[in-house]
Amino acid sequence: xxxxxxxxxxxxxxxxxxxxxxxxxxxxxxxxxxxxxxxxxxxxxxxxxxxxxxxxxxxxxxxxxxxxxxxxxxxxxxxxxxxxxxxxxxxxxxxxxxxxxxxxxxxxxxxxxxxxxxxxxxxxxxxxxxxxxxxxx
Amino acid sequence: xxxxxxxxxxxxxxxxxxxxxxxxxxxxxxxxxxxxxxxxxxxxxxxxxxxxxxxxxxxxxxxxxxxxxxxxxxxxxxxxxxxxxxxxxxxxxxxxxxxxxxxxxxxxxxxxxxxxxxxxxxxxxxxxxxxxxxxxxxxxxxxxxxx
Numbered sequence: 344x345x346x347x348x349x350x351x352x353x354x355x356x357x358x359x360x361x362x363x364x365x366x367x368x369x370x371x372x373x374x375x376x377x378x379x380x381x382x383x384x385x386x387x388x389x390x391x392x393x394x395x396x397x398x399x400x401x402x403x404x405x406x407x408x409x410x411x412x413x414x415x416x417x418x419x420x421x422x423x424x425x426x427x428x429x430x431x432x433x434x435x436x437x438x439x440x441x442x443x444x445x446x447x448x449x450x451x452x453x454x455x456x457x458x459x460x461x462x463x464x465x466x467x468x469x470x471x472x473x474x475x476x477x478x479x480x
Numbered sequence: 481x482x483x484x485x486x487x488x489x490x491x492x493x494x495x496x497x498x499x500x501x502x503x504x505x506x507x508x509x510x511x512x513x514x515x516x517x518x519x520x521x522x523x524x525x526x527x528x529x530x531x532x533x534x535x536x537x538x539x540x541x542x543x544x545x546x547x548x549x550x551x552x553x554x555x556x557x558x559x560x561x562x563x564x565x566x567x568x569x570x571x572x573x574x575x576x577x578x579x580x581x582x583x584x585x586x587x588x589x590x591x592x593x594x595x596x597x598x599x600x601x602x603x604x605x606x607x608x609x610x611x612x613x614x615x616x617x618x619x620x621x622x623x624x625x626x627x
Contacts, residue, residue, distance in 0.1 A: 452511035
């Protein structure tokens with residue numbers, strides 16, 4: 344299993360655990376105002392942090408490799424995707440609930456825009472990497 | 481990888497890129513300002529990513545990976561998978577558009593098309609979900625209780 348896949352899969356598991364912990368906290372404290380504020384982040388932790396990251400890791404490992412040399416594809420794109428996805432989620436963890444609870448200020452806007460850009464760059468990088476590996480054999 | 485799988489997986493990657501781009505706009509829109517209107521795109525964001533990306537990717541990979549019946553050719557099921565792809569993609573686009581434009585009939589039609597795609601896919605996948613190395617005759621004899 345390639346190194347990038349191991350990082351994707353371990354990070355996905357961490358995201359799953361945090362998302363489930365947030366869900367448990369939210370269920371245990373139904374009246375807390377932080378519950379609804381964290382709900383969109385918790386959902387994205389599941390579908391982006393857990394499911395999409397798990398798919399990226401396994402696809403990078405298992406999809407047919409590019410000939411000649413049976414390459415996994417560009418490591419720069421792969422690591423950019425890993426870093427962008429997780430940096431974007433981290434920024435989102437802090438600033439999306441903050442914007443919901445305290446209202447948005449200029450720094451919140453910048454941080455959310457950066458989070459959006461990081462996640463979008465991650466997705467586009469991984470799509471570009473996997474595109475060549477999705478081929479008829 | 482069969483050609484049909486290749487196209488389903490590539491389509492799913494396109495939906496991922498489009499859904500993520502909409503999601504990025506929505507996240508920026510949460511900070512207010514001129515992109516606040518993008519929050520109304522949430523139905524499209526959800527449909528593109530759940531059905532267009534994840535479901536379509538799973539269909540494409542499953543058609544490629546699931547064990548084939550020994551007596552069947554590699555292209556077995558391809559015409560049905562093409563119909564699955566047409567139904568699923570029409571369903572995703574209709575449900576997304578119907579959700580954003582607040583057209584419940586269109587959204588419901590899209591969901592029905594997605595359901596039809598999933599049912600048809602089940603007819604392709606059902607018999608291929610079985611033990612490795614199990615010949616057709618052994619599969620018939622082992623019946624539903626076989627391991």
